[in-house]
Amino acid sequence: MNSKSEKRPVSEYYLSVRQPxxxxxxxxIKDVENRSWSTKIRGRxxxxxGKNKQGLxxxxxxxxxxxxxxxxxxxxxxxxxxxxxxxxxxxxKKHGSKWFEKGNIGFVLEKPQKxxxxxxxxxxxxxxxxxxxxxxxxxSLNQ
Numbered sequence: 001m002n003s004k005s006e007k008r009p010v011s012e013y014y015l016s017v018r019q020p021x022x023x024x025x026x027x028x029i030k031d032v033e034n035r036s037w038s039t040k041i042r043g044r045x046x047x048x049x050g051k052n053k054q055g056l057x058x059x060x061x062x063x064x065x066x067x068x069x070x071x072x073x074x075x076x077x078x079x080x081x082x083x084x085x086x087x088x089x090x091x092x093k094k095h096g097s098k099w100f101e102k103g104n105i106g107f108v109l110e111k112p113q114k115x116x117x118x119x120x121x122x123x124x125x126x127x128x129x130x131x132x133x134x135x136x137x138x139x140s141l142n143q
Contacts, residue, residue, distance in 0.1 A: 011085070014046035014130050015107075016123040019077045020059045022049035026084035026112045029068055032097040034104035039127050044087050046130060046138070047112075048123040051080030066098055081118040082130070082138055087111045117141040 017025060017033060024030035025047055053074075060071055090108040092100075100106045119138045121130070130138065 011044050011046070012129050012135060013041055013127055014048045014082060014121075014123065015127050016048040016050050016125055018050045018052065018059065019056060019079060020063055020072065022047050022083055023072055023077055024063060024068065025086055025109060026114050028112050029063075030099050031109050032095055032099040032106040033109060034099070034101045034106055036104060037126070038091050038105045039088070039107065040091075041127060042088050042090075044085050044111075045127070046082045046085050048121060049078050049081055049083045049118075050123065053079065078118045080122075081120045082115060082134075083118045084112055084114045086113070115142050 015033065021030060021033070025033065056074065056077075063071060086109045088107050089110050092106045092108060094100070095106045095108065097106070097108075115138070119134060119141060121134045
């Protein structure tokens with residue numbers, strides 16, 4: 001990422017996360033997202049719930065093992081859409097959160113906000129800029 005793009009408002013970026021983990025982030029339950037790569041981006045980004053339902057049951061089991069008592073039903077989860085936003089406050093190789101997985105890089109997350117209206121959008125697995133048309137739609141539906 002060049003220095004010019006790093007100066008862009010971080011609210012123009014999204015991170016795609018599989019369900020039920022995207023739900024757990026926006027619900028304020030999951031405070032670290034693990035990745036194999038680092039980012040210099042700090043501040044508010046959008047969370048995109050991936051459209052793939054593969055691994056959903058394993059994810060629900062994992063949340064239960066981590067102590068999450070009230071899980072959503074599959075029909076209540078949103079897939080393939082921006083569902084909220086969160087602030088990235090740090091990117092670390094060690095963290096005390098139960099969500100941090102050793103050997104990964106943890107994006108430390110704070111201040112989740114659920115979207116009033118989820119916005120369907122195609123996404124990639126890495127941190128990306130929200131396409132301008134989708135950004136305008138997000139802003140207009142969630143003021």
